[in-house]
Amino acid sequence: MDIERFQEQLLRWFRQQKRDLPWRKDQDPYHIWVSEIMLQQTRVETAIPYYEKFIEQFPTVEDLAQAKEEEVLKAWEGLGYYSRARNLHQGVKEVREKYGGKVPDDKEEILKIPGIGSYTAGAILSIAYGKKEPAVDGNVLRVFSRLLNSFEDISKMKTKKIIEEKVKELIPDHAASDFNQALMELGATVCTPKSPLCLLCPVMDFCEGRKEGNQDQLPVKAKKKGQKIVYRVGLIMQKEGKVAFVKRPSDGLLANMWELPSLESENPLSNQEWQEKIKEEFGIELTLNQPWMTIDHIFSHLKWKLVIYRVDDSQPLANISKQSKNWNWMNQSEIEKLSFPKAYKQVIDLLWIE
DNA sequence: AAGTCGGGGGG
DNA sequence: CCCCCAGACTT
Secondary structure, three states: OOHHHHHHHHHHHHHHHOOOOHHHOOOOHHHHHHHHHHOOOOOHHHHHHHHHHHHHHOOOHHHHHHOOHHHHHHHHOOOOOOHHHHHHHHHHHHHHHHOOOOOOOOHHHHOOOOOOOHHHHHHHHHHHHOOOOOOOOHHHHHHHHHHOOOOOEOOOHHHHHHHHHHHHHHOOOOOHHHHHHHHHHHHHHOOOOOOOOHHHOOOHHHOHHHHOOOOOOOOEOOOOOOOEEEEEEEEEEEEOOEEEEEEOOOOOOOOOOEEOOEEEEOOOOOHHHHHHHHHHHHOOOOOOOOOOEEEEEEOOOEEEEEEEEEEOOOOOOOOOOHHHHHOEEEOHHHHOOOOOOHHHHHHHHHHOOO
16 A cells, blocks of 8 residues: 555645644643543543633643642533543642653653553654554544454444554654544544545545445444443432532542432332431431422443432421531532532532522 | 544535 | 543452
């Protein structure tokens, strides 16, 4: 294959067609870093407003390193995969301490930073520093699966490593940044998961997959497993204009996020059964028979079926259980500083409307 | 190698 | 409903 012609056609297309994105305004390694973390498993359109606000709030490594975790999580609220925010925060602190505030330009060093894996390392090194390192994300895996007419399972690490080697051989000497971004841009806008726009593809004549008519069968990817269902109840308790919240543990699902005091069950419970459980666990006797609202919230591998009960002011909260020592009674201005997962955020926002 | 970790948009 | 998204980390 004529590598130089492949590079030329791809680069020319990218330089004409590339989208105007906020993280393409400069090559500040810290800015590229923030954008790449936000873009992990996240669509470009979703990340844009978060990126702009985040950089405005934390313009430099110093600013983010000095911030409190609460502020960082608040800036990340709604984006999902919250460990990304905590790793980024931790990583920036390490860069300030170990590297004097300068993001490492060396693959081995940058890979030691929490939250930076093989893809993100390659993206920062190539985009911010112009280094010839591959940045293989889901787009590039799909593009190369089709280019090579490969039926290897792209969800396997082995396949990813093979493609990383392949990409590394193809990176032109003085255009690593544009080349890597071009491959991703191609996957995002032309070589799409469904119904690829092959007629618009700048490297159509290199594509073995299309040559064989396999573009719609590729890439091959193992199917995901089904999701478990978790049944859950949350209580809205108000006392003197304050509402009780709890902070989730520092690891696992929605780590360090806030939520309503909640109980879980592996199997579905009737309203009456929920109320009995609430009485057992919290020592609270509900006067209402119907929940205030119900919410289905879907995560990648599990689903919450969430029932919200409201405890009005007349309800005596004197003899509530010892679990209540974990409850934090917050007024409205305090609540606005906490970060909530979407499932609870939509409930909290309704509290001030009525 | 397989699970875990959010949320949203498109077909 | 299903899939996938500029993936990383843990076990």
